[in-house]
Amino acid sequence: MPLPAPAKRLTFRGNTVRCGMSKFVHGLAGLLLFSAVGAEDAALPVSSGVTFPAPAQPEQRQYLGLPAGAAEFSLADVQADWLVVDVFDMYCHICQQSAPAVRRLYDAIQKAGVGDCVRFLGVGLGDSPLEASTYARRFKLEFPAVPDRAKRLRKMFPRLRASTLIVFHRVGNTRQIFIRHQGLLRKKDADQLAEKIIAAARDSTTDSDHS
Amino acid sequence: MKKITRILAGLLPVALASTPAFATNGDNLIGVGAVSRTMGGVGIANPQDAVSAVFANPAAMCFGPVCDISEFDFEGTIFIPKINASVNLPGLAKFSADSKGHVYPIPAIGLSIPLDEAQRWRFGLAAYGVTGLGVDYRDTSLDQSLKTGLPAPAPAEVPLIAGEYTSLQIMKFAPSVAYQVTDQFSVGLAVHLNYATLDLRNGSSPGYGIGVQPGLVYRPTPELSVGLIYISPQSSSYSQVVDFDGDGHSDDLKLAAPQQVGLGIGYEFFDHTLMVEGNVKWLNWSNAHGYEDFDWEDQWVFGLGAQYALIPGKLYLRGGYNYGKNPVQEHNGWAPTDVTTVQGKTMPTYYYETFRLIGFPALLEHHLTVGLGYEISEVVSADVGFMYGFSNSMSQTGSTPLGGSVTMESTLEEYGVDFSLKFRF
Numbered sequence: 047m048p049l050p051a052p053a054k055r056l057t058f059r060g061n062t063v064r065c066g067m068s069k070f071v072h073g074l075a076g077l078l079l080f081s082a083v084g085a086e087d088a089a090l091p092v093s094s095g096v097t098f099p100a101p102a103q104p105e106q107r108q109y110l111g112l113p114a115g116a117a118e119f120s121l122a123d124v125q126a127d128w129l130v131v132d133v134f135d136m137y138c139h140i141c142q143q144s145a146p147a148v149r150r151l152y153d154a155i156q157k158a159g160v161g162d163c164v165r166f167l168g169v170g171l172g173d174s175p176l177e178a179s180t181y182a183r184r185f186k187l188e189f190p191a192v193p194d195r196a197k198r199l200r201k202m203f204p205r206l207r208a209s210t211l212i213v214f215h216r217v218g219n220t221r222q223i224f225i226r227h228q229g230l231l232r233k234k235d236a237d238q239l240a241e242k243i244i245a246a247a248r249d250s251t252t253d254s255d256h257s
Numbered sequence: 258m259k260k261i262t263r264i265l266a267g268l269l270p271v272a273l274a275s276t277p278a279f280a281t282n283g284d285n286l287i288g289v290g291a292v293s294r295t296m297g298g299v300g301i302a303n304p305q306d307a308v309s310a311v312f313a314n315p316a317a318m319c320f321g322p323v324c325d326i327s328e329f330d331f332e333g334t335i336f337i338p339k340i341n342a343s344v345n346l347p348g349l350a351k352f353s354a355d356s357k358g359h360v361y362p363i364p365a366i367g368l369s370i371p372l373d374e375a376q377r378w379r380f381g382l383a384a385y386g387v388t389g390l391g392v393d394y395r396d397t398s399l400d401q402s403l404k405t406g407l408p409a410p411a412p413a414e415v416p417l418i419a420g421e422y423t424s425l426q427i428m429k430f431a432p433s434v435a436y437q438v439t440d441q442f443s444v445g446l447a448v449h450l451n452y453a454t455l456d457l458r459n460g461s462s463p464g465y466g467i468g469v470q471p472g473l474v475y476r477p478t479p480e481l482s483v484g485l486i487y488i489s490p491q492s493s494s495y496s497q498v499v500d501f502d503g504d505g506h507s508d509d510l511k512l513a514a515p516q517q518v519g520l521g522i523g524y525e526f527f528d529h530t531l532m533v534e535g536n537v538k539w540l541n542w543s544n545a546h547g548y549e550d551f552d553w554e555d556q557w558v559f560g561l562g563a564q565y566a567l568i569p570g571k572l573y574l575r576g577g578y579n580y581g582k583n584p585v586q587e588h589n590g591w592a593p594t595d596v597t598t599v600q601g602k603t604m605p606t607y608y609y610e611t612f613r614l615i616g617f618p619a620l621l622e623h624h625l626t627v628g629l630g631y632e633i634s635e636v637v638s639a640d641v642g643f644m645y646g647f648s649n650s651m652s653q654t655g656s657t658p659l660g661g662s663v664t665m666e667s668t669l670e671e672y673g674v675d676f677s678l679k680f681r682f
Contacts, residue, residue: 135325137437139476145479147528181440197374207326229322230529230569230570232529232569
């Protein structure tokens with residue numbers, strides 16, 4: 047399946063979704079919030095201090111909305127209101143077991159027509175570029191997967207482990223955690239996550255229409 | 258590093274506090290740790306905690322549920338054996354007694370930590386009471402002498418049995434290391450350092466042994482796991498434990514834990530909510546010092562265990578079954594004057610038979626296990642379980658040294674309660 051086009055403002059009519067920020071999004075995120083680790087992580091604003099190597103493939107850079115010449119990027123640079131980050135480690139068998147469910151989540155987001163405002167990014171925690179690309183290829187990830195050899199993501203989340211899925215929502219200049227799932231992601235978990243993300247993405251779009 | 262030092266220091270008191278344990282697969286527990294034990298003793302392919310990984314297959318430390326962090330387990334097993342023996346002299350008398358001793362605690366501790374930033378090297382350490390055998394018929398009807406009625410210089414009295422009191426306690430340290438060669442394959446090695454005591458009513462005699470346990474795990478798919486292990490023999494010598502040949506001097510006895518080969522296959526069904534594992538192990542008792550002398554035969558042990566996620570990520574239900582044919586071979590029809598030689602010491606066959614059947618009744622074959630696991634939080638989980646070893650008996654018929662017929666019998670049944678607390682950091 048080809049990567050969706052870069053995010054843009056589209057009027058919601060049928061399958062197209064208008065993506066944009068809403069002044070009600072913060073309260074909405076709090077209302078829809080669930081987290082595997084507790085409310086304190088959900089309320090933590092995430093600043094853009096950590097960077098990753100930009101993908102080499104032009105279509106992946108375009109998917110993330112990165113400029114052509116960027117060598118590195120931060121989560122805040124991704125041009126989407128919603129960002130799903132799949133933290134994996136090639137050697138982590140829990141991550142390998144979760145990969146089909148992550149794909150299922152990705153597919154559900156595309157099928158719901160919110161793929162333009164919900165982007166996915168894989169981060170290989172502790173993996174080299176070869177390891178991250180091998181993982182992405184073996185488990186057929188259809189979104190960019192970048193290496194994080196130095197585990198820079200742990201500067202933002204000190205207790206971060208591989209086999210973690212974090213859904214960020216852009217609030218101002220930062221990304222706030224909407225959902226964090228730790229451990230094995232089953233298909234049922236993916237379906238539940240998809241439901242919440244799609245509803246939140248659509249609701250935030252509706253609020254944008256009304257604002 | 259300070260955290261690790263504190264944990265390692267905490268292992269020492271556990272290691273030194275050995276207690277009698279009782280037979281399940283011959284002389285071995287079916288498994289170590291509440292998780293493995295409540296799943297029929299499996300763990301070679303897909304162990305679910307640090308203790309199971311270190312004991313069952315050190316290579317599996319790289320593939321546990323917490324493969325990317327550290328885990329410290331505190332485990333406990335409470336063993337409740339019921340042992341009974343009888344000696345029937347037809348036409349004369351029948352002597353029967355229950356072995357004393359009712360509840361035995363067996364602590365265990367396990368640790369698994371990554372050694373490098375990439376977390377491909379892991380270090381593990383477990384300390385536990387893994388084997389043990391013992392009966393206590395002292396001051397019972399079995400602990401008496403029979404009048405011979407023979408003139409001097411023949412003895413006026415002879416003991417009814419040998420082996421009225423036996424106590425073999427073994428504490429094991431197993432430092433181990435594992436390396437994840439690829440994302441689907443890992444290897445590991447554990448070193449078994451044993452301290453044991455043997456008391457045959459002549460005072461406790463210490464013995465030391467060492468062995469190795471290499472292992473490997475291969476995961477061809479995220480659902481399927483295959484494990485293979487080998488455990489080398491571990492021989493210990495005990496000095497002056499009992500006077501086997503009646504010459505007035507206590508004799509030494511060499512006992513060895515047998516070499517073992519094990520294979521495990523695990524598979525996760527239904528979106529990883531149901532994990533099933535089967536293990537098969539071969540225990541080479543017939544070539545192990547001491548056990549070969551007492552005519553134990555090799556054992557094939559089969560374990561089948563399952564873990565079901567009642568509430569995924571929170572509550573788990575476990576169950577299992579373990580079977581190993583009783584390794585103690587049945588002997589019948591020995592004559593009054595027959596003698597048997599054990600490690601160079603000759604004794605009347607009658608006493609040899611009472612010693613092996615009544616003193617070391619490793620008779621259990623079938624075990625049923627159930628348990629629950631609960632994730633209290635992201636860093637702490639608890640497990641409880643119950644094991645039942647179905648009653649099994651063995652009887653032998655022969656002759657006493659005095660010429661009369663005798664039938665001796667032992668019966669063993671076991672209950673076990675397991676619990677554990679796990680900490681992840």
